[in-house]
Amino acid sequence: MKRQGVLSATGVLLLALVAMMTLHEWEDRVPDLFSDRESAPFVIAEQVTAQSFSETGRLQYDLRASQLAEMDGEQRTLLSDPDFRLYDPELVWEVSAKEAIVTEKGDHIRLRDEVNARHHGDENVLLTTEELVYQPKEELLTTPGPVTLSGRSGETRADAMRAALGEGQLELNGRVTSRYEQLPQ
Amino acid sequence: ATESSGGDVVISADKAVFRQQDGFGLYQGNAELRQGNRQVTADRIELHLRNDVLHHVIAQGSPVTLREGDELEARGDKLEYDVADQRIVLSGNARIRQNGRSFEGGRVVYDLRSRNVEASGTTPEDRVRIVIPAADTQQGNNNEGARR
Numbered sequence: 013m014k015r016q017g018v019l020s021a022t023g024v025l026l027l028a029l030v031a032m033m034t035l036h037e038w039e040d041r042v043p044d045l046f047s048d049r050e051s052a053p054f055v056i057a058e059q060v061t062a063q064s065f066s067e068t069g070r071l072q073y074d075l076r077a078s079q080l081a082e083m084d085g086e087q088r089t090l091l092s093d094p095d096f097r098l099y100d101p102e103l104v105w106e107v108s109a110k111e112a113i114v115t116e117k118g119d120h121i122r123l124r125d126e127v128n129a130r131h132h133g134d135e136n137v138l139l140t141t142e143e144l145v146y147q148p149k150e151e152l153l154t155t156p157g158p159v160t161l162s163g164r165s166g167e168t169r170a171d172a173m174r175a176a177l178g179e180g181q182l183e184l185n186g187r188v189t190s191r192y193e194q195l196p197q
Numbered sequence: 198a199t200e201s202s203g204g205d206v207v208i209s210a211d212k213a214v215f216r217q218q219d220g221f222g223l224y225q226g227n228a229e230l231r232q233g234n235r236q237v238t239a240d241r242i243e244l245h246l247r248n249d250v251l252h253h254v255i256a257q258g259s260p261v262t263l264r265e266g267d268e269l270e271a272r273g274d275k276l277e278y279d280v281a282d283q284r285i286v287l288s289g290n291a292r293i294r295q296n297g298r299s300f301e302g303g304r305v306v307y308d309l310r311s312r313n314v315e316a317s318g319t320t321p322e323d324r325v326r327i328v329i330p331a332a333d334t335q336q337g338n339n340n341e342g343a344r345r
Contacts, residue, residue: 163249170213182215188224189209192244192251194232194280 053081053090060091071099077112089114094123106130109144121146137163141173151177159184166192206251206280207231208242220246230254234266237276254278260290270294271307283309288319301326 062075079092091112098105110125122145129139141159146152153175161168171186211226222244230237239258244251256276263271263285274289284306287293291305293314303319316325 166249168213180216180218182217184213184215185211187209187211188213189207190213190222190224192206192208194204194206194251 053083055082056080070101073098087115087117103132106132119147119149121148137161153177158186166190204233206254208244210242220249222246228256228258230256236264237278238262239276252280254280261287263287268296269307271305273305285309291316297330299326299328 057080058078060075060077060080064072066072074097075094076096077091077094079090081090081092082088083090091114093108093110094112095108096106097103107123107127107129109123109127111123113122113124114120115122122143124143127139127141127144129144131137139159139161141155142157143155145154145156147154153173155173158169158171159173168184168188168190170184170188172184174183174185175181176183208224208228208230210224210228213222213224215222224242224244225240228239228242230239230242237254237256239256239261241257243255243257245253245255254277256278257274260272260274261276263269263276271285271287271291271293273287273291275287277286277288278284279286287305287307288303291303292299292301293305293307293316295307295312295314300314300316302316302325303323304317306315306317307313308315316327318324
């Protein structure tokens with residue numbers, strides 16, 4: 013039976029939650045002693061790779077970025093070309109963008125420029141947009157601009173998206189258009 | 198229908214809400230559904246999916262309109278489309294016009310495969326009304342005469 017991707021966007025959201033928490037964890041690891049210094053990146057790391065393993069040594073996630081810059085006084089962390097992969101045990105989700113900006117101590121995470129969130133499970137959902145904002149405390153995932161959700165049996169486009177992760181509800185605004193592939197009758 | 202009325206279902210509206218766990222999607226505001234040459238317009242269109250496959254559509258409007266090429270035009274307060282059974286049920290001031298004939302009643306059922314229409318009243322006052330153009334009846338008589 014063909015599966016329609018658009019309603020499994022909430023699956024995408026679970027990924028975003030994990031991805032963003034990782035960025036949040038990463039932001040914490042930069043020593044606090046830097047946080048009172050004024051403008052300009054204080055710490056720059058190139059070709060960053062961060063991996064997390066379970067107690068049994070199984071890979072849980074893998075985060076790569078071509079650059080990480082900790083902007084001292086501004087409590088901002090910039091990641092260039094972030095690519096986040098979540099394993100369970102095989103690759104389940106992959107989120108990438110040109111840039112990620114972590115602010116408000118990880119409570120506001122903005123992914124920008126060619127944002128792709130792909131689910132490698134049987135759903136094979138792909139969320140594409142130019143900007144994805146995640147607010148962990150509010151469990152809110154939004155795209156201020158156009159977003160496309162495509163899956164094996166359908167595709168939905170909208171001008172903006174708001175997903176309340178806790179409620180498992182996805183709202184799409186602006187003219188919304190969905191195409192559901194139908195099995196021949 | 199000259200053009201196929203099967204194929205992908207395209208739905209558009211001013212906004213939409215999805216609840217993945219329930220397999221539910223609600224399109225609201227200038228909602229429209231197209232499938233081949235079949236077009237539904239409504240205030241809101243509700244989708245129900247099973248295993249992510251579209252299996253039931255409920256449209257409500259003032260009224261909901263359904264058009265299928267030049268052959269069929271229908272309206273009602275509510276339209277239910279059972280995708281698997283390929284059946285449309287119109288209810289509430291329901292009317293279907295098909296090839297010049299019109300069927301009105303509280304409830305009108307249109308079978309997309311057989312093209313059959315079935316009209317019924319839902320309350321004592323709500324009687325069924327069928328209008329068959331004179332030309333059709335004349336043609337019927339001619340055929341009858343020719344067979345004797």
